[in-house]
Amino acid sequence: MPTASRRTDAPPPRTANNEPDVLRGFLDYLRVSIAAKVEGAAEPGARTAAVPSGTNLLGLLSHLIAVESATFLGERVTDWQATFRPAARDSVADVVARYRETVDRANKVLDTCTDLGEPLRRPGRPGPAPSVRWALTHMIEETGRHAGHADILRELLDGGTGR
Known part of the structure; x- marks a missing residue:
């Protein structure tokens, strides 16, 4: 059984009181939390399923890159289940770096959005686009859900706890 380590919790972000800053502040907080949870996890444990569903740390972060x-x-995703399976050649450092790069690219898009009610500009995607507000809220939910999964998996892997 893994040994417990010191908790390194980070409190929720203190943001301005306007809606865009609150939404982006919480999303960035969760993004940092899940990247930190995966970063430094030992191989092969980071890609080893610790639960019957097959969920593993690298798979969670690979999925969030796709989302x-x-x-x-x-970008189009044709097989969402496949996004939970990192490539065998991907190291923990590779996946964490790719996640952070994707987040940086996403933030550049968000930096151009001035109205949360407007459709999110998504070149190359047919059909109606969700509002920026919906997209931010969805990513907070999606990232928070998988950050919670990662908390449990990391604790099972090596006893690491905290955000």
Whole structure:
């Protein structure tokens, strides 16, 4: 059984009181939390399923790369289940770096959005686009959900706890 380590919790962000800053502040807080949870996890444990569903740390972050890319960058995903399976050649450092790069690209798109009620610009994606508000709220929910999964998996892997 893994040994417990010191908790390194980070409190929720203190943002301005306007809606865009609150939404982006919480999304960035969760993004940093999940990247930190995966970063430094030992191989092969980071890609080893610790639960019957097959969920693993690298798979969660690989999936979030796809969700960020589809939501904010307009990329198409044809097999969502496959996004939970990182490539065998991908190291923990590779996946974390790719996640952070994707987040940076998504933030550049969000920096151009001035009205949360407007459709999110997603070049290359047919059909109606969700509002910027919906996209931010969805990514907060999606990232928060998988950050919670990552908390449990990391604790099972090596006893690491905290955000």
